[in-house]
Amino acid sequence: MKTEFTPAQLADPAIAEADKILRACVHCGFCTATCPTYVLLGDELDSPRGRIYLIKEMLEKDAPPTAEVVKHIDRCLSCLACMTTCPSGVNYMHLVDMARARIEAQYQRPLPDRALRAALAWLMPKPHLFRLGMVIGRWVRPLLQLVPTPRPKGGTPALLSRIKAMLALAPRQLPPPGPALGSVFPAIGPKRGRVALLHGCAQQVLAPRINGAAINLLTRHGIEVVLVAEEQCCGALIHHLGRDEETLRYARANITAWMKEADRGGLDAIVVTTSGCGTVIKDYGYLLRDDPAFAAPAAKISAMAKDISEYIGGLELQVAGTRGDLVIAYHAACSLQHGQKITQLPKELLSKSGFVVKDVPESHLCCGSAGTYNFLQPEIAGKLRDRKVANLASVKPDMIAAGNIGCMVQIASGTSVPVVHTIELLDWATGGPRPGVE
Structure with missing residues (x-):
C-alpha cells in the first residue's frame, strides 16, 4: 500500500511504525473472508482492509477521527483472524491499537x-x-x-x-474468592520448577476455580506456584479501550513485580490461564520498546509468559484412568489461536488425556466476547455468539472447552452444555475433581 506521510510525520516513531505496517498491505482482501464483522455485515469498512484504509487516511491527514471512522474501528473485535489469514504479514493488531489510542485522545464521544x-x-x-x-x-x-x-x-x-x-452475563451466584495474592503453593513431591501464575481480574471474580485447577495440576506434577503479591491487572481490557498510558502503568508495575520475584526465588515462567491476558503480556516487549528503563525487562517478561497449555505441554502428565466416552467440543479462543498462534496443543493435551475432542465448524470465527466488546457492541456480539453456539452444538458435545474466561461466559450465555476451561479437564484427567458439576 502506498503511503504519503511527510518527512516531519515520519520523524514520529509511532507514525514510522504505522507506515511500515501500512506498506505491507497489498490490498489482496484475503482478510475479508475470516473477519467476523465483514462476514456478518458485508460492509467493506467493517473489514480489516476497509479499516486499514480509514486508519491510513486519518493518520496521513493528521486529522481528528470522524464519527464514521470511530464507528467502524469500534466494531472491530481485535480477534486477529485477519493476521492469521494475511499472506503479507500485516501487523493489524498494532495498527488498530494505534487507531484506538488516537480515538481515545482526540475524539469526543457522547x-x-x-x-x-x-x-x-x-x-x-x-x-x-x-x-x-x-x-x-x-x-x-x-x-x-x-x-x-x-x-x-x-x-x-x-x-x-x-x-x-x-x-x-452476570452469574446468578458468585463463587467464593480464590487464593489471595502473595500465596505460595509448594510442589508435591520432588520440585521440578517454579512459576508465577497470573492472578487475573474478572476471572478471579467469575471463576476462581480455573486458577485452582491450574494450581492443583502444577503442584501435583512437582511445580511450585506463586501468586506474586505486587501483581496488578495485565492491562488487556483497558488497552483495547485505547487507554495506552494506563496500560503501560499496569505493564510497568507487573514487570517490576515479576522481575523482583524472579530475582528472589527464581521463575521458570509466568503462566497465564486467560488467553486474552497472555496475548497482551507477550506484547509487553513491543509496548515498552521505546522505554529505556523497561525495554529490556519487558522483553524478558514477554519471553517468560506462557499460556497454561504451553507450559503443561512441557510436562509429562500423569493421566489417571480413561474418559474416552466424553465428547469435548474445543472452542479456540481468538487470543490463543490468532494472537498467540497456539492451535493444536490444547486439543492434543486433551486427546492424550483420554477425551474425545471434536473440531468445530468455523472455528476461526470469534464468539463475540472480545474483552468488553459484548458489552459495547451487544447486537453484533449476540449474533456471533448464536453462530458459535450453533457450530458447537453441531458436534453434539458433552462439554465445551475453552482457554479464556470471556469466551466461556459468552458461550455459556447461549447454551445449556457445560462450558469449562481446558485446564479443568486436564486437572480432572490427572486426579482432580470433575468440572462442570456444581
Whole structure:
C-alpha cells in the first residue's frame, strides 16, 4: 500500500511504525473472508482492509477521527483472524491499537459512551470493585428487563442495551474468592520448577476455580506456584479501550513485580490461564520498546509468559484412568489461536488425556466476547455468539472447552452444555475433581 506521510510525520516513531505496517498491505482482501464483522455485515469498512484504509487516511491527514471512522474501528473485535489469514504479514493488531489510542485522545464521544467506558476501565481491573458491581447487577437486572430497549441510532448501541448486555452475563451466584495474592503453593513431591501464575481480574471474580485447577495440576506434577503479591491487572481490557498510558502503568508495575520475584526465588515462567491476558503480556516487549528503563525487562517478561497449555505441554502428565466416552467440543479462543498462534496443543493435551475432542465448524470465527466488546457492541456480539453456539452444538458435545474466561461466559450465555476451561479437564484427567458439576 502506498503511503504519503511527510518527512516531519515520519520523524514520529509511532507514525514510522504505522507506515511500515501500512506498506505491507497489498490490498489482496484475503482478510475479508475470516473477519467476523465483514462476514456478518458485508460492509467493506467493517473489514480489516476497509479499516486499514480509514486508519491510513486519518493518520496521513493528521486529522481528528470522524464519527464514521470511530464507528467502524469500534466494531472491530481485535480477534486477529485477519493476521492469521494475511499472506503479507500485516501487523493489524498494532495498527488498530494505534487507531484506538488516537480515538481515545482526540475524539469526543457522547457522554453516556464516555461514562460507560470509564466505568469499565475503573471496575474491571479491580476484582473487589468488579465483584461489588456483579452483586449490585444481580439485583438490578430484573428491574431493567422491564424497561424497553431503544433501537440503536447511527450504528451506536444505546446505553441501556449495553447495560442490559453486561447484566445478562452476570452469574446468578458468585463463587467464593480464590487464593489471595502473595500465596505460595509448594510442589508435591520432588520440585521440578517454579512459576508465577497470573492472578487475573474478572476471572478471579467469575471463576476462581480455573486458577485452582491450574494450581492443583502444577503442584501435583512437582511445580511450585506463586501468586506474586505486587501483581496488578495485565492491562488487556483497558488497552483495547485505547487507554495506552494506563496500560503501560499496569505493564510497568507487573514487570517490576515479576522481575523482583524472579530475582528472589527464581521463575521458570509466568503462566497465564486467560488467553486474552497472555496475548497482551507477550506484547509487553513491543509496548515498552521505546522505554529505556523497561525495554529490556519487558522483553524478558514477554519471553517468560506462557499460556497454561504451553507450559503443561512441557510436562509429562500423569493421566489417571480413561474418559474416552466424553465428547469435548474445543472452542479456540481468538487470543490463543490468532494472537498467540497456539492451535493444536490444547486439543492434543486433551486427546492424550483420554477425551474425545471434536473440531468445530468455523472455528476461526470469534464468539463475540472480545474483552468488553459484548458489552459495547451487544447486537453484533449476540449474533456471533448464536453462530458459535450453533457450530458447537453441531458436534453434539458433552462439554465445551475453552482457554479464556470471556469466551466461556459468552458461550455459556447461549447454551445449556457445560462450558469449562481446558485446564479443568486436564486437572480432572490427572486426579482432580470433575468440572462442570456444581
